[in-house]
Amino acid sequence: MSVQPACASCGKSLEPADRGRPRLYCSRACQAKAYRARRVEAPAGTPEDNDGAPHLTVERIVRAGIVIADAEGLDALSMRRVAMDLGTGTMSLYRHVASKDDLVALMVEAAMADVPLPDSAPRDWRHGLERAAYRDWDLYHRHPWILPRVMVTTRAYFSPALAADSESAFSAFDGLDLEPAEAFRYMFMFASYVQGVALTYVSDMEAERQARIAPAQGAKASNEAQNPLFAPGAYPRLARAMRAGATPWDLDALFASGLAGILDGIAADLARRGIDSRSGGHRNEKSR
């Protein structure tokens, strides 16, 4: 994507954007012209007989939003941007979604449906929880923008996708004679860990994107030689641990290792309570 110092619509040269943000058009009218030109191939037929190119629908809007958020992050998601990608006017979107928050909530629901829930019963509780953990892990890899939004959106609106996810995870305890409160405590610990690692992953992705946009600052921060974190005497324990455990920074391996630790803890607790975990051996598989 190369930005030229000329209006993308009328071609008129515009100042090198030192005034504020990088600009694409010389005026808002030109921006409007740009998406109208893109809409030429859509002859605005009747709503029912759509010739291959479908009409503006909630599904198309949500899909376009997910594509943008996946590729460029939630910060790049704007109503104008979605409308431009769809070749329509900005305000047309509001015929189908109530607001941007509404759109993001719909995007979360649709994106969570992208990663299918397992349709079979788990072999045992450990298998069930591992399956649930990797399902979420996969989800956050595909749509890293979900995590920061889920945390606000989910509580305001009710999310069927999130509820289904939890329901599926809880099925791991189905065969065990476990009190609901106990199952809830295990699940809380388990889910908090997964969420915490996901937050680190999302943070890494975001930092990487920032570094790509502004390489100077990113390089400065990630340059280990100049990072005071690695100065000889500043933070000795941290530096030693980072050198030993975080080089290379393999978040997938760390996730698996910590997950095994969490599940080992649950297994030990179950054993102490004399509950048959039915899982047989399968102890501590954190070497990987």
Added chain:
Amino acid sequence: MSVQPACASCGKSLEPADRGRPRLYCSRACQAKAYRARRVEAPAGTPEDNDGAPHLTVERIVRAGIVIADAEGLDALSMRRVAMDLGTGTMSLYRHVASKDDLVALMVEAAMADVPLPDSAPRDWRHGLERAAYRDWDLYHRHPWILPRVMVTTRAYFSPALAADSESAFSAFDGLDLEPAEAFRYMFMFASYVQGVALTYVSDMEAERQARIAPAQGAKASNEAQNPLFAPGAYPRLARAMRAGATPWDLDALFASGLAGILDGIAADLARRGIDSRSGGHRNEKSR
């Protein structure tokens, strides 16, 4: 608040915010005069109170930002708002902070310094980790806005406060004969859990604030009778667990319970490795 349509300095009537924003002064000269008057009024007598504002400084700006973010969330933090609370012009802030991102980064550093690090060696590793966990827990209670920002800010800039926090937590393993890579894995699991619970807490706080602002939607979502989550057959396992474990929703108790589980897991792992888990604080070395 009532905005009188008169210049706060010269008293001349001014048109009622002809272009959107509420105006306080009829001209920049009057605003400058008002600012100067306030400066002279409190020379240096009692600089500890807010009325004894000596100068516009980075510390005052950062403090004002933290007050706003604590009380109303990061969304309410704007440069104009900070300037208004300080009784100065918006652009004056830019003489002391480079940008809003810079301000937030400084706010994070200052807020983390609010919760002091322990200055003594931990009794043993478990005590050290518990101390670190509750230190973070306290931090997120006081400044819930830190978590979403730390995750982006920390990687871009280098955060001494966060590094000191990690360094202090790592001191829990000081006395143990533990390989750095192993300590890092434990710490990763531990920190991820704490972060995950903190995310839930922050989410709750945000939802509460949203509900306060827009009570209609919040009431609708939190009304259990109408929430499909509690519909009889929709999500049976989830509903049963929620009723059992989440009524009342005591996040502090859940945090403590899950933390105990995490530490139990580490203890079991240490025992399996034949490491004396009761040894801990050795020589009294403070992180500088």
Added chain:
DNA sequence: CCCCGGTGGGTACTTTGTACGCACTGGAGC
């Protein structure tokens, strides 16, 4: 007197979400 560096601040231009109302289009009723 003018000049000059430091600091405060107003203006203006950017981007964003979105309220409002007009334009168009295809079918129903005259």
Added chain:
DNA sequence: GCTCCAGTGCGTACAAAGTACCCACCGGGG
């Protein structure tokens, strides 16, 4: 043929946010 209507697209016009630019003021030196 016409008008009327309902639905949909979308342009205009805000309000609020960050911030670049430059001017106003003050104190000190020619």
